[in-house]
Amino acid sequence: MRFARSTAAAAATAALVAGVITSLASPVNALSLPLKDSASVTSPSALTIADKQGVLDRIATRITQNLTEGDRAKIPGFTEIEVDPIHNQLRLHWKGTPPKRVTDILAHLPNGITAKIIPARYSKADLHAARDKLMHGGRPIDLHIRSESTPIRITTMGGAVDGSGLEITYASASGTAARESLAPAVRKERSREVKALADRLTGISTTANYKPVPDMAPPAAAPASRAPSAKDGSAVQNTRLWDMPAWTGGAALRTPTGSLCSSGFGIKNEKGQNMLTTAAHCNGNDGLWRTYGGNTAVGGSDGREYDTSVDxxxxxxxxxxxxxxxxxxxxxxxxHYVKPITGPAQNYIGDYVCEDGANGGVHCQLKIEKTDVGTSGSGGWWRPIADLACTGGLTSDKSGCATPSSTDDIAGVNGDSGAPVFRGVNNFTADEARGTLTAFDGEMPGSTAEHHENSCSASEKSDVVDTTTSSGTPWCFPGLYYVPIRQTLAIMNWTLVTGQ
Structure with a gap:
């Protein structure tokens, strides 16, 4: 949903039912922790869902010791943590008994918040160790099964949220992103073979589901004369399409090869120089970047501040x-409408985030469904740690984002690559940095993995900047993968520039 529409929805649900929110039905062997009387952050009835998420995230950050998604494997026994701002609840998946440090936090929660500790079969450290057995040279190994002469390519890999095992998706190793046409029985048998092999190689329980390489799909080159204009025909500067110094994230950039991508965040590199980020897969290595509308020179890239593992x-x-x-x-x-960045923040399953794409604008109400997932992309690059956010829930086979019921319910549009992912804070007057868009996921109603022509609604088609694709129409998607901002900052030795 676009930001203007999502804020209206947020206003309609700003105040939830007053009083203490009771626990959800307990899973088998789950421990419901009783709440201790303590001072509330504020009256539970006065908190919006966004406020509740902020409180839950701060508690989750204490539990995870402010560690990033992948580094949480360093916490003995920890598997995963979920925040649920709708029900004002935390769900903690843990192998064995949590330490006193954790139980003390959960025993002194603010009024109105409940928590559950749910036993997990495997810890995050167990799942990382199993995952590493399927990796070589920084990327997944090809799998060889009896029924196929062509190797099988792993397209995503990560631990199940509940710690029940390792979840793998796969495709043909031919390198094509197109969906293979297979009879359901044939695909089921292939998945069974992939699972059996992965179980044997990792030593733990796995699931295997077919899934093509996630889409990146930046549009082709567009005419250089295309520029934004006001009603009187004069060019409009300091907008997404014609950014100017000081440079701002979420602007439309013309890549050195002429296609459209988004600017990301302003950063300082280890030398203290200000830079503007975008996706590595936007083909900007050794070239000049320009504003997409005004065609004004922005700057150059030469491969020195560049890393495919975080795209x-x-x-x-x-x-x-x-x-x-x-x-x-x-x-x-x-x-000209901009909002300040408050700083980088952690990501947790259940959080709601927004995507700030240059081709499709802002889309909010995206729910984080998975964290710490390895995912493939164009050029055979492997992002070892990415988070998955969807407009709806996961599909029944846990392979990615479900197909939404409406073409209005999207996460982004091709050409948004490199876009900032953020959470609105301070009543949506500021943005909390969460990550950088690397790939899209899922299919819209009426489209397939090979044919995206019918993937966007009429309103989305009228809103996009560039429709230049192989089919002549924009491509919309219900989900996206993004690399967490703190992961990127750590790998690149960068510091985020904030606006406050």
Whole structure:
């Protein structure tokens, strides 16, 4: 949903039912922790869902010792943590008995918050060890099964949320992202063979489901003359399409090869130089970047501030001022609307985030369904740690985002690659940095993995900046993978520039 529509929805649900929210039905062997009387952060009835998420995230950060998604495997016994701002609840999956440090936190929760500790078969450390047995040289190994002469390619891999095992998706190792046409019985048998092999190689329980390589799909080159304009025909500067120094995230960039991608966050590299980020897969290595509308030079990239494992590159800025802010609103807005970035933050399953794409504008109400997932992409690159956010829930086979019921319910549009993922804070007057868009996931009603022509609603088609694709129409998706911002900052030795 676009930001303007999602804020209206948020306002309609701003105040939940007053009083203490009771526990959900307990799973078998789950321990419901009684609440201790303690001072509430504020009256539970006065908190919006966004506020509740903020409180739950702060508690989750204490439990996870402020460690990033992958590094949480360093916590003995820890498997996963889920936040549920709708029910004001935390669900903690743990192998064995949590330490006193954790139980003390859960025993002194603010009024109105409940928590559950749910026993897990495997810890995150167990799942990482199993995952590593399927890796070589920084990427997954090809799998060889009896029924196939062609190797099987792992497309995503990560631990199940409940710690029941390792979840794997696969495709043909031919390198194509197109969906293979297989009879259901044939695909079921192939998945059974892949699972049996993965079980044997890892030594733990796995699930295996077919899934093509996640889509990246930046559009092809568009005419250089295309530029935003106001109603009187004059060019509009300081907008997404025609950004100017100081540079702002979420702007539309013309890549060195002429396609459209998004600017990400303003950062300082280890030398203290200001740079603007975007996705590494946007083909910007050794080239000049321009604003998409005004065709104004932004800066160059030369491969020095570049890493495919987090799918990011830094653009060197001759005019190195960055605002520490993000554009907001529709992609083709001819007015200047930006919000300050408050800083980087952690991601937790159950959080709601927004995508700030240059081609499709802002889309919010995306729920994080998985964290710490390895995912493949174009060029055979492997992102070892990414998070998955969907407009709906997971499919029944846990392979990714479900097909939504409406073409209005999207996570983003092709050409949004490199876009910031954020959470609105301070009553949506500021943005909390969460990560950088690397790939899309899932299929919209009426589309398939090979044919995206019918994937966008009429309103989305009218809102996008560039429709230049192989089919001549924009491609919309219900889910996305993004690399967590703290993972990127740590790998690149960067510091986030904030606007406050």
């Amino acid at each position: 990011v590159q830094g653009i060197d800025l001759p005019q190195p001022e960055v605002t520490g802010k993000l554009y907001d609103g529709p992609a083709k807005a001819n007015w």
